[in-house]
Amino acid sequence: MAKAVIEIDHVAICFRMSDDKVRTLKEFVIRLVTKKINFHEFWALQDVTFTVKKGDVLGIIGHNGAGKSTLLKVISGIMKPTKGDVKTHGNIVPMLELGSGFDMDMTGRENILLNGAILGYTEEFLLEKYDEIVAFSELGQFIEVPLRNYSSGMVMRLAFSIATVVNPEILIVDEILAVGDADFQEKSKKRMKELMSGGTTVLFVSHSLKQIREMCNKVLWIEHGKMIAFGKTQEICDRYENKKGVTNEN
């Protein structure tokens, strides 16, 4: 059997939210004195337990605010769970949203190094793969131009090329598969499939059931921070669709 790459064990995340965020000292002091600081607890995730094996492509579905992104943050180590335990084996590469790791004033070349470093690649590796990244992004001579002059499609192509050059053990994709024009979308889909067949574990959040059915072999369904179901793509997607149908009728 394939080795477990991600083990999520009874994970819960609790946000302690004051009714509105107290960000200034004055406000804080006033509230403290008048004893109006009342936090209410909000459980973004509750008792989530599942295991992802090497090579799995896990789709995560659920309505807006269900806790999908929070779950990804817990897995990638950005958030620490309030309860429970997360174990991951292997390096995690998140596919960043458009431009988060980029500096718009720097050229494509500088951004490849910067973004690569942010994703945890080594210098030698990046220099070795530099040509490959440029070739895949189809940017050509634009690589020496500051990013502020790129079209948004070009930026996304560059981001995708950097994120997928590495064959990460765990790749996290948060709804950015539709990148660039139709040709590049085709190419990137192919690259994703390549990665998956190469043993990369992919965590994939999307609202498009079509994409999920196409790419994933397992699906996790969460709603209001709670696990509804975890299992084979076909089965869960059908249930999800039926449920949606029911709620829509109501």
Added chain:
Amino acid sequence: MKKKHRKFHHINFVQGCALLLLFYLFIAGVFYFAAGEQLYWRESGYELVSLEGDYATPELADGFVVKQEFFCGMDRLQQVAVPVTTFARKNSGTVTMQIYDETAGRELASASWDMQDVTEGQLLECNLDDRTIWHHTLSIRLSSDGKAGGAIAPWYASTVTKEDSRFSYNDEPADGTLCFFTYGKDMIWTGFHYFQIAGAGFLLLLGACCLLFYKKKYKKKSFLLNLAALLRRYKFLIKQLVSRDFKIKYKRSVLGALWSFVNPLLIMCVQYVVFSTIFKADIENYQVYLLSGIVLFNFFSESSNVAMYAISGNANLITKVYMPKYIYPVSKVLSTCVNLLISMLPLILMTLATGVKVTKAWLLIPVDLVFLLMFCMGIALILSSILVFFRDIQFIWSVLLMALTYATPVFYPETILPDGFRATLNYNPMYQFIKCFRIIVMDGVSPEPRIYLQCFGISLLYLLIGFFVFRKTQDKFIFYL
């Protein structure tokens, strides 16, 4: 495949330790060489209250001898100086000053002046070539071969008598105390025990290396090992972030990085024009005094202002990618540090242009800068983590920074501060770093060891506070960004 790449420049643990120990020995050696004399002696803290003379003694004529015995709590005496009056007339003959060690019963030094050349109010200075006196009772003996009506006389304070001093005319006790100044040095034990201290440091370091080796071998957790691993892993990222910040700062400006060079010079010019008429008389080499203060203080204010936003400004990355959050403020401070190093250049050029000689003590400049860097890191860690929770800190800090600018003698001499306020300088970290720097560059000597210790203590304290504040709060950042 990736694993292979990660171990590209791999120095193993033992080599790393050996390098560290060698580096330590090198630094200890250079420090000993550069600090030199100042490790052994410092300007004496023993102060004889200098008296305002209100009368002159009878003139030193026809074998009249003025003698002042006093206790001198110094280890080494360099100079004794006595102010004299000529009675506004032409005098002739030779005046002689002799310094005796009364406790040991021997003469220490003597000097003579032709009274024709002595001017009104002149200080007669008798040099003792660093004679060691070990807290003895000394005496000053003044006499001359001049004739009555043609000799000079020293000043004395007629109403002051002190327990440990005796004033006499021709060995007859008299009231009052002679006006005189002494300059001397005290011994410091650091110099005489330097090799023991350095050796102890070496052994400590060696012990730490062995402990780490043991922990590594048995796979135990160790904070230092983790730190080393993190540094190795994120070295490239820090490099990229620093170079990004540095490039972005001057991108789209015509002069580019040259601004780091020109900017402090221009600020200095402005402040020089504004303040030089007020303070120039009080400060030797005002340009260098001003520029060194500006460069160091600018580094502090810039790094704290930039690093304060290190966490909140990188919110989009922090919520997306995992990496140790320390990296953000640390890289900001480091990129400002590049600016500091560039600004050092005009400072050094200006110093040379004003005729200050380069001495071996200049090797100690990096020591001061490292302390300053540690201090700024600490402040950056504190501010960046506070800003996430309380945005008010940015406004509070701008006021605090301005207060500190005026509280630190950057463009004015510390002597203009009223006594009560001058005491606060001891608690002003920036003042310590700037003072240390000025002693090295302007006086060309190392500050006394106590000052290094102070600077090191301050910087370590702030760094540790910063580290703990940051570590305590970092897991909560994500909820407030």
